[in-house]
Amino acid sequence: xxxxxxxxxxxxxxxxxxxxxxxxxxxxxxxxxxxxxxxxxxxxxxxxxxxxxxxxxxxxxxxxxxxxxxxxxxxxxxxxxxxxxxxxxxxxxxxxxxxxxxxxxxxxxxxxxxxxxxxxxxxxxxxxxxx
Numbered sequence: 519x520x521x522x523x524x525x526x527x528x529x530x531x532x533x534x535x536x537x538x539x540x541x542x543x544x545x546x547x548x549x550x551x552x553x554x555x556x557x558x559x560x561x562x563x564x565x566x567x568x569x570x571x572x573x574x575x576x577x578x579x580x581x582x583x584x585x586x587x588x589x590x591x592x593x594x595x596x597x598x599x600x601x602x603x604x605x606x607x608x609x610x611x612x613x614x615x616x617x618x619x620x621x622x623x624x625x626x627x628x629x630x631x632x633x634x635x636x637x638x639x640x641x642x643x644x645x646x647x648x649x
Contacts, residue, residue, distance in 0.1 A: 558640050558643055558644050558647075559644055561640060562637060562640045562641060562644065565633050565636060565637050565640070566637060568629070568633065569626065569629035569630060569632075569633050569637075570626070570629075572625060572629055573621075573622050573623075573625035573626040573629060574622065576621060576622075576625055577618045577619065577621045577622035577625065578618070580614045580617065580618045580621050581614065581615055581618035583614050584611045584612065584613065584614025584615035584616075584618065585611065585615060586611070587607055587608075587610055587611030587614065588607075588608050588611030588612060588615060589611070590607055590611070591603075591604045591605065591606065591607030591608030591609070591610070591611055592604065592608055594607060595608065
């Protein structure tokens with residue numbers, strides 16, 4: 519009986535350090551199912567980015583095309599190659615420059631109309647879950 523009393527349970531526990539924990543979590547993320555990873559907040563962010571980025575990319579493209587046309591016309595005029603075509607090309611280039619911002623607003627409005635209901639629904643669900 520004396521031997522049984524002297525026996526003690528020795529248990530040592532070592533928790534991973536913060537760096538080890540981050541490394542384990544990053545490895546774990548690589549093997550998670552991507553469908554499970556797409557939660558509501560991620561979907562909300564993607565929809566919001568789609569609305570804003572589409573409008574921004576198209577309007578920037580229109581504006582850059584206008585600037586290039588305008589610059590080409592100015593180059594023709596300043597190099598004294600062909601005044602008439604240079605002025606015409608510059609005037610044509612002013613049109614896309616002038617409509618770039620209205621194009622942005624129109625596409626942003628269309629994107630909000632198209633994705634607005636889903637964005638509002640998802641944001642409402644996320645806010646209600648947090649309460």
